[in-house]
Amino acid sequence: xxxxxxxxxxxxxxxxxxxxxxxxxxxxxxxxxxxxxxxxxxxxxxxxxxxxxxxxxxxxxxxxxxxxxxxxxxxxxxxxxxxxxxxxxxxxxxxxxxxxxxxxxxxxxxxxxxxxxxxxxxxxxxxxxxxxxxxxxxxxxxxxxxxxxxxxxxxxxxxxxxxxxxxxxxxxxxxxxxxxxxxxxxxxxxxxxxxxxxxxxxxxxxxxxxxxxxxxxxxxxxxxxxxxxxxxxxxxxxxxxxxxxxxxxxxxxxxxxxxxxxxxxxxxxxxxxxxxxxxxxxxxxxxxxxxxxxxxxxxxxxxxxxxxxxxxxxxxxxxxxxxxxxxxxxxxxxxxxxxxxxxxxxxxxxxxxxxxxxxxxxxxxxxxxxxxxxxxxxxxxxxxxxxxxxxxxxxxxxxxxxxxxxxxxxxxxxxxxxxxxxxxx
Amino acid sequence: xxxxxxxxxxxxxxxxxxxxxxxxxxxxxxxxxxxxxxxxxxxxxxxxxxxxxxxxxxxxxxxxxxxxxxxxxxxxxxxxxxxxxxxxxxxxxxxxxxxxxxxxxxxxxxxxxxxxxxxxxxxxxxxxxxxxxxxxxxxxxxxxxxxxxxxxxxxxxxxxxxxxxxxxxxxxxxxxxxxxxxxxxxxxxxxxxxxxxxxxxxxxxxxxxxxxxxxxxxxxxxxxxxxxxxxxxxxxxxxxxxxxxxxxxxxxxxxxxxxxxxxxxxxxxxxxxxxxxxxxxxxxxxxxxxxxxxxxxxxxxxxxxxxxxxxxxxxxxxxxxxxxxxxxxxxxxxxxxxxxxxxxxxxxxxxxxxxxxxxxxxxxxxxxxxxxxxxxxxxxxxxx
Numbered sequence: 112x113x114x115x116x117x118x119x120x121x122x123x124x125x126x127x128x129x130x131x132x133x134x135x136x137x138x139x140x141x142x143x144x145x146x147x148x149x150x151x152x153x154x155x156x157x158x159x160x161x162x163x164x165x166x167x168x169x170x171x172x173x174x175x176x177x178x179x180x181x182x183x184x185x186x187x188x189x190x191x192x193x194x195x196x197x198x199x200x201x202x203x204x205x206x207x208x209x210x211x212x213x214x215x216x217x218x219x220x221x222x223x224x225x226x227x228x229x230x231x232x233x234x235x236x237x238x239x240x241x242x243x244x245x246x247x248x249x250x251x252x253x254x255x256x257x258x259x260x261x262x263x264x265x266x267x268x269x270x271x272x273x274x275x276x277x278x279x280x281x282x283x284x285x286x287x288x289x290x291x292x293x294x295x296x297x298x299x300x301x302x303x304x305x306x307x308x309x310x311x312x313x314x315x316x317x318x319x320x321x322x323x324x325x326x327x328x329x330x331x332x333x334x335x336x337x338x339x340x341x342x343x344x345x346x347x348x349x350x351x352x353x354x355x356x357x358x359x360x361x362x363x364x365x366x367x368x369x370x371x372x373x374x375x376x377x378x379x380x381x382x383x384x385x386x387x388x389x390x391x392x393x394x395x396x397x398x399x400x401x402x403x404x405x406x407x408x409x410x411x412x413x414x415x416x417x418x419x420x421x422x423x424x425x426x427x428x429x430x431x432x433x434x435x436x437x438x439x440x441x442x443x444x445x446x447x448x449x450x451x452x453x454x455x456x457x458x459x460x461x462x463x464x465x466x467x468x469x470x471x472x473x474x475x476x477x478x479x480x481x482x483x484x485x486x487x488x489x490x491x492x493x494x495x496x497x498x499x500x501x502x503x504x505x506x507x508x509x510x511x512x513x514x515x516x517x518x519x520x521x522x523x524x525x526x527x528x529x530x531x532x533x534x535x536x
Numbered sequence: 537x538x539x540x541x542x543x544x545x546x547x548x549x550x551x552x553x554x555x556x557x558x559x560x561x562x563x564x565x566x567x568x569x570x571x572x573x574x575x576x577x578x579x580x581x582x583x584x585x586x587x588x589x590x591x592x593x594x595x596x597x598x599x600x601x602x603x604x605x606x607x608x609x610x611x612x613x614x615x616x617x618x619x620x621x622x623x624x625x626x627x628x629x630x631x632x633x634x635x636x637x638x639x640x641x642x643x644x645x646x647x648x649x650x651x652x653x654x655x656x657x658x659x660x661x662x663x664x665x666x667x668x669x670x671x672x673x674x675x676x677x678x679x680x681x682x683x684x685x686x687x688x689x690x691x692x693x694x695x696x697x698x699x700x701x702x703x704x705x706x707x708x709x710x711x712x713x714x715x716x717x718x719x720x721x722x723x724x725x726x727x728x729x730x731x732x733x734x735x736x737x738x739x740x741x742x743x744x745x746x747x748x749x750x751x752x753x754x755x756x757x758x759x760x761x762x763x764x765x766x767x768x769x770x771x772x773x774x775x776x777x778x779x780x781x782x783x784x785x786x787x788x789x790x791x792x793x794x795x796x797x798x799x800x801x802x803x804x805x806x807x808x809x810x811x812x813x814x815x816x817x818x819x820x821x822x823x824x825x826x827x828x829x830x831x832x833x834x835x836x837x838x839x840x841x842x843x844x845x846x847x848x849x850x851x852x853x854x855x856x857x858x859x860x861x862x863x864x865x866x867x868x869x870x871x872x873x874x875x876x877x878x879x880x881x882x883x884x885x886x887x888x889x890x891x892x893x894x895x896x897x898x899x900x901x902x903x904x905x906x907x908x909x910x911x912x913x914x915x916x917x918x919x920x
Contacts, residue, residue, distance in 0.1 A: 151653075151655070152657075154655060154657045154658050155661075224695065225674075226635055226672060226674060227634055227635055231653060231656060232651040232652065232653050234646050235649055235651040236651065238646075241643070241647055242643065243639055243646075243730070245579065245731065245733075245734055246577050246578040246579060248731075248734045248738075249734075249738070257731070259637070259731070261696075262632075262674075262695035262696055263695060263696035263697070266696070267910060270910075276790070276792060278788055278790050278911075279790055279910065280694065280702055281694060281695040281699075281702075282692065282694060282695070283632060283675065283693045283699075284674070284675050284678075284693040285673055285674055285675045287675075288674075288693075295692075298709070298713075319656040319657070320661070322661075323645070323656070323664055324664060324668055324669035324672075325669060326657075326661075327661075327662075327666045327669070328666060328667065328668075328669050329666065383689075383691065383692070384690065384691075385678075385679070385687060385688050385691040386682070386688070387682040387683050387685070387686050387688045388683060389683065390599055390676060390679050390680065391599075391670065399688050402624070402688070519675065520670075520673050520675070520679070521676055521678065521682075522679055522682065523675060523678070523679070523693075
């Protein structure tokens with residue numbers, strides 16, 4: 112059977128721009144969560160995030176980090192939606208790292224994206240007597256991309272700039288979108304429906320509307336500290352919002368080797384289920400999340416004992432973390448205590464639709480540096496999260512096969528199994 | 537790969553019951569009206585095709601926006617029709633045009649904001665409903681449907697104007713590979729939002745005339761499309777447990793150089809067989825209509841019948857593929873081709889725009905959708 116492999120990687124995260132920034136940050140056990148600086152969040156109940164640093168995100172920022180002349184996109188206001196900028200910069204790095212050229216331009220684009228972003232200041236000029244007077248729009252001096260971004264805008268921007276010729280698929284499955292986008296890519300390659308797929312995800316909720324909505328929801332930790340998110344810690348009290356993008360070039364192993372491309376990881380298998388429980392909480396027993404992991408391992412044709420590391424969804428909320436632990440125990444049975452587990456959300460925040468893709472990128476750390484990522488701010492064990500949780504310090508280990516979980520709002524569960532490049536199953 | 541349709545349902549501007557709405561379609565009715573969902577005042581695009589009435593209420597659906605509730609209703613109706621027992625092997629595939637905010641609902645959060653964005657929390661965001669964010673999750677219709685049915689198989693949510701077509705493609709692939717045994721495909725979208733009408737009118741992509749001057753697509757006077765809204769759902773099975781209502785195949789391609797270019801030919805060429813009917817993209821400008829027909833003439837016979845269900849329903853965004861599929865499937869089960877609503881004088885060119893509702897021996901249709909200069913979707917529906 113055709114094996115799908117990752118031959119290009121690009122990342123934008125709270126650690127900075129570039130895959131190396133993410134991996135170096137994780138390798139040194141740092142935490143990139145800090146007070147929000149891209150707008151004044153001082154009055155919000157939530158004031159910290161895994162924010163892409165230094166980010167006045169506009170055409171200049173994109174040009175600085177990609178070398179692309181994006182004057183047209185800047186003038187149309189495309190980068191008012193931060194995730195469009197992150198997606199393009201990450202995609203550009205992935206494309207370059209894959210040494211992709213003309214023969215790869217038939218590529219599909221499979222990308223997970225978050226919610227459309229509303230641009231609050233745009234409404235100010237068209238308010239009349241407490242209501243929005245849309246007719247005043249004709250006189251409003253606003254960029255083309257106004258009021259709210261389109262759900263597919265980031266995808267179209269990436270495809271246009273990289274001159275991709277293949278179909279575009281936008282995955283909008285909340286926190287599961289990133290893994291689903293990569294799994295979709297692997298599926299297309301395995302079945303010979305696509306030669307090359309540029310895949311991944313981008314998202315940002317680090318803007319007033321996003322921060323306001325999450326603040327009202329009560330899911331984030333109320334603490335204004337870089338240690339706000341403590342996955343699996345007994346003192347955990349909520350997530351931290353993050354942002355960023357991770358993009359990958361996926362093609363068949365045969366094709367990669369034929370053109371001399373470097374392989375960063377192999378995609379062995381994936382699984383997808385739904386909780387069918389509640390929009391607001393995961394199934395407490397983790398049963399359907401366990402099934403996603405089991406499906407992924409079955410697809411990969413491996414046993415639970417073959418997994419050397421689990422990258423957890425690990426949001427740091429009171430309910431999610433123990434549910435995931437129960438799911439791991441169900442899926443792994445007697446091997447549940449064998450595979451070390453960690454979550455990177457304490458270090459970079461929960462990047463929503465981009466989180467699964469960023470975590471796939473994080474899973475390259477074992478393959479590149481023989482290090483398993485630590486769990487930032489995890490200092491006190493919780494009896495309800497009784498697994499081999501890696502603490503704040505990354506752990507030296509040679510991992511051949513890793514599994515990464517993404518469990519989205521609404522109960523969408525996805526898991527993906529990756530292998531070291533030279534591993535032969 | 538063809539898969540069997542064992543249930544279908546919709547909420548569309550011509551009505552919420554498939555048979556009754558198809559009666560109106562065959563009668564040549566069109567749902568376009570002025571001020572379809574709200575007063576359009578001085579908007580240049582003032583026409584719209586809206587769903588009548590509201591969705592059912594229900595405690596479990598209080599986190600769903602209006603169109604998502606319609607979609608869940610339609611999906612449950614399709615499931616009931618199919619008689620399918622939902623299980624761990626049932627997948628849900630959803631296409632969403634975009635997450636459309638209820639501007640009236642969040643008005644308190646907006647009205648005091650400053651144009652420099654300062655102090656946005658105290659100026660209104662603190663008044664957002666605590667669950668406002670849950671209401672606008674991109675995948676909440678999919679999640680709610682899973683909750684109500686107990687479907688625990690694969691679930692994927694697609695965004696964008698071709699979301700429904702993408703969902704259909706994913707479902708057929710999942711059935712083909714055995715990832716699931718049955719699939720519920722749902723899609724929903726509304727183009728009847730103020731900012732969308734403002735954009736469509738400003739770019740002149742949609743019709744900017746009064747209702748009395750609205751012309752049909754493929755007519756010599758074609759003058760733009762009418763934005764609409766819809767929710768639709770199908771139940772698909774690779775091995776149907778009861779006689780299929782229809783069979784479907786789907787494809788999505790991307791255009792790069794021009795609309796109806798190589799990608800379009802590739803998509804449609806893969807699906808079309810002999811002696812079929814085309815339900816066109818019906819964008820309704822003379823130039824685009826002409827280009828579409830000329831592109832089709834390279835793929836199908838020049839006397840192929842050309843219909844336009846969008847002339848009656850409006851352009852319904854992400855729900856287009858499913859709505860067209862159901863409309864044409866239902867018409868062909870009656871061995872009848874629907875008139876293009878509002879057609880007076882067909883523009884000359886290849887293919888034959890249908891001027892009057894007529895009987896037919898054709899059993900399959902290829903339904904085309906293209907809502908923007910990027911994505912072409914083609915869905916083939918075949919009836920017994």
